[in-house]
Amino acid sequence: MLLSELMKDWPCTLLKGSIRQKINGITESSECIKEGYVFVIRKGTVRDGLDFVEEALIKGANTIVVDRVNLDLSNIPSEITVLLVPDSSLFISYGSAKLAGTPGEELTIIAVTGTNGKTTVSHFIGQLLMAAGCRTAIIGTTGVYMNGELTETIQDSMTTMPAERLHPILRQCVDRQITHVVLEASSLGLSSNRLAHCPISIGILLNIGVDHYAEHGGKQQYIEAKKRLILLAEKLIANEDDPICYEMSKDSASKPMYFSVAHLNGKPYPADKLKESSFSVLGKHNEMNARAAICALLALGYSYNEIHSKLSALCLPKGRLERYSQDGVEIYVDYAHTPDALQVVLEALCAHASQRVITVFGCGGDRDHEKRPQMGAIAAQYSTHVILTSDNPRSEEPSQIILDILAGTTGFPTPIDVLLNRKYAIQYAIRIAQAGDVVLIAGKGHEQTQQIGDKVYHFCDMEEVKHAFFEKNRLD
Ligand SMILES: CC(=O)N[C@H]1[C@@H](OP(=O)(O)OP(=O)(O)OC[C@H]2O[C@@H](n3ccc(=O)[nH]c3=O)[C@H](O)[C@@H]2O)O[C@H](CO)[C@@H](O)[C@@H]1O[C@H](C)C(=O)N[C@@H](C)C(=O)N[C@H](CCC(=O)O)C(=O)O
Numbered sequence: 001m002l003l004s005e006l007m008k009d010w011p012c013t014l015l016k017g018s019i020r021q022k023i024n025g026i027t028e029s030s031e032c033i034k035e036g037y038v039f040v041i042r043k044g045t046v047r048d049g050l051d052f053v054e055e056a057l058i059k060g061a062n063t064i065v066v067d068r069v070n071l072d073l074s075n076i077p078s079e080i081t082v083l084l085v086p087d088s089s090l091f092i093s094y095g096s097a098k099l100a101g102t103p104g105e106e107l108t109i110i111a112v113t114g115t116n117g118k119t120t121v122s123h124f125i126g127q128l129l130m131a132a133g134c135r136t137a138i139i140g141t142t143g144v145y146m147n148g149e150l151t152e153t154i155q156d157s158m159t160t161m162p163a164e165r166l167h168p169i170l171r172q173c174v175d176r177q178i179t180h181v182v183l184e185a186s187s188l189g190l191s192s193n194r195l196a197h198c199p200i201s202i203g204i205l206l207n208i209g210v211d212h213y214a215e216h217g218g219k220q221q222y223i224e225a226k227k228r229l230i231l232l233a234e235k236l237i238a239n240e241d242d243p244i245c246y247e248m249s250k251d252s253a254s255k256p257m258y259f260s261v262a263h264l265n266g267k268p269y270p271a272d273k274l275k276e277s278s279f280s281v282l283g284k285h286n287e288m289n290a291r292a293a294i295c296a297l298l299a300l301g302y303s304y305n306e307i308h309s310k311l312s313a314l315c316l317p318k319g320r321l322e323r324y325s326q327d328g329v330e331i332y333v334d335y336a337h338t339p340d341a342l343q344v345v346l347e348a349l350c351a352h353a354s355q356r357v358i359t360v361f362g363c364g365g366d367r368d369h370e371k372r373p374q375m376g377a378i379a380a381q382y383s384t385h386v387i388l389t390s391d392n393p394r395s396e397e398p399s400q401i402i403l404d405i406l407a408g409t410t411g412f413p414t415p416i417d418v419l420l421n422r423k424y425a426i427q428y429a430i431r432i433a434q435a436g437d438v439v440l441i442a443g444k445g446h447e448q449t450q451q452i453g454d455k456v457y458h459f460c461d462m463e464e465v466k467h468a469f470f471e472k473n474r475l476d
């Protein structure tokens with residue numbers, strides 16, 4: 001494509017060079033530059049793309065896009081084009097869509113946001129659509145699935161991928177005759193305009209809890225970020241029981257569809273209806289997730305009868321209440337890393353367990369501190385025994401994270417042990433567990449790595465569980 005074609009529908013000012021350049025791709029990361037690429041410079045939270053211009057030019061960039069005036073461009077050779085745009089993050093979304101041939105326009109895109117349940121609801125919707133015969137892709141934290149096949153795992157478990165990666169994947173979807181795409185819209189993805197040029201038919205608002213406040217600068221800013229989905233989506237589905245979601249839904253241009261614990265789309269829908277359809281996924285939260293998914297199918301024109309006949313086959317994505325049982329002990333690996341998530345999962349397991357509930361968890365470093373004591377209190381309230389350990393400490397001191405969690409556990413009689421090494425914490429839990437006990441290992445779900453400092457190690461909770469049983473039986 002010629003640069004002139006990319007620019008023609010977008011407010012751009014030519015600062016230097018020619019618009020007759022042939023361009024082969026677009027990126028905001030110098031690491032991804034190839035010959036003939038457009039390098040879009042963005043000032044980030046940590047670094048400034050401006051510092052990587054030299055690297056981009058060495059790698060073959062022929063166009064530089066900036067969104068700041070009065071920059072010194074004298075070091076940029078004359079054969080390189082420099083454009084000024086009002087906002088780099090919007091331009092990269094627009095440019096990525098256009099270079100990929102706007103594949104989103106050929107697809108029905110459903111985007112799911114909320115603090116908890118995005119991955120689960122996306123997979124439920126995807127599974128229902130596939131059961132109804134639609135070729136469907138699911139894009140989110142656990143990877144890209146095209147018609148049920150995992151085609152790409154996402155580095156860093158990113159929930160909403162940058163636009164420059166999303167639109168080429170949407171193009172692959174079109175090439176594979178996929179008609180429906182269900183994607184997760186994270187607050188950070190929405191606030192950084194990753195979905196700005198992705199045409200969304202249905203937006204789903206699940207819930208608002210505590211997560212990512214620190215990165216957004218507060219709860220209100222987090223809510224504002226989630227609200228962007230309402231402006232992007234043609235139709236909105238919202239959780240009527242969540243007061244913040246309900247309030248937010250009033251900003252929708254079209255009349256929203258609601259789901260709640262008692263209603264669906266304005267009609268009574270008691271829990272028995274789900275049971276009658278043999279929906280059998282554990283946890284009240286997953287019943288709510290199923291209600292959101294049913295609403296999405298209703299919005300797409302399916303009837304209750306068609307939807308109900310498919311509910312019995314719904315299953316959870318990897319790392320969500322993932323069960324393993326050995327020697328009469330039931331183990332659940334779950335991705336609960338927020339207070340609300342830990343609470344609903346423990347409520348489900350307490351209702352299900354016949355004996356003790358042993359909880360192993362920690363909290364991620366460089367993330368909200370306020371969720372730590374809240375999660376400590378919830379774990380202590382619902383569990384018979386708590387083992388505190390490291391999640392992804394990242395740049396933080398692991399023992400300080402534990403102290404923050406412990407602050408919430410005072411006043412509860414529950415025994416609490418601390419084992420910073422997650423492997424040993426899991427081994428200890430399995431060693432003390434007896435037949436009939438339930439062990440919850442929370443926080444990392446499907447993750448295959450653990451980040452301690454700036455080092456990333458292979459780590460998989462489920463692998464450690466199996467290894468721990470092997471060790472226990474070897475020692476006995
Ligand atoms: C908080 C956030 O959104 N971070 C993303 C963001 O970083 P940033 O704005 O701080 O960028 P930066 O690192 O300061 O760099 C500034 C600019 O310099 C460029 N650069 C930087 C280094 C270099 O060598 N060359 C280069 O060109 C960068 O590409 C960028 O354009 O832009 C980067 C480039 O696209 C992303 O890699 C980075 O995501 C990182 C990996 C990340 O971990 N993000 C997580 C927190 C995230 O987005 N999570 C959400 C929410 C998950 C949930 O729901 O729980 C998600 O959707 O995954």
Ligand SMILES: Nc1ncnc2c1ncn2[C@@H]1O[C@H](COP(=O)(O)OP(=O)(O)OP(=O)(O)O)[C@@H](O)[C@H]1O
Binds near residue numbers: 115116
């Ligand atoms: N509707 C819900 N309400 C509260 N907690 C939930 C709900 N659904 C799932 N959870 C909890 O949240 C965890 C993560 O679920 P899921 O991956 O579906 O959410 P998510 O919003 O995609 O999370 P993330 O974006 O952080 O990956 C689950 O393992 C479970 O503990």
Ligand SMILES: N[C@H](CCC[C@H](N)C(=O)O)C(=O)O
Binds near residue numbers: 337363364365367447
């Ligand atoms: N997308 C979330 C996942 C958190 C998972 C948990 N294991 C942690 O590391 O805190 C985040 O990056 O905040």
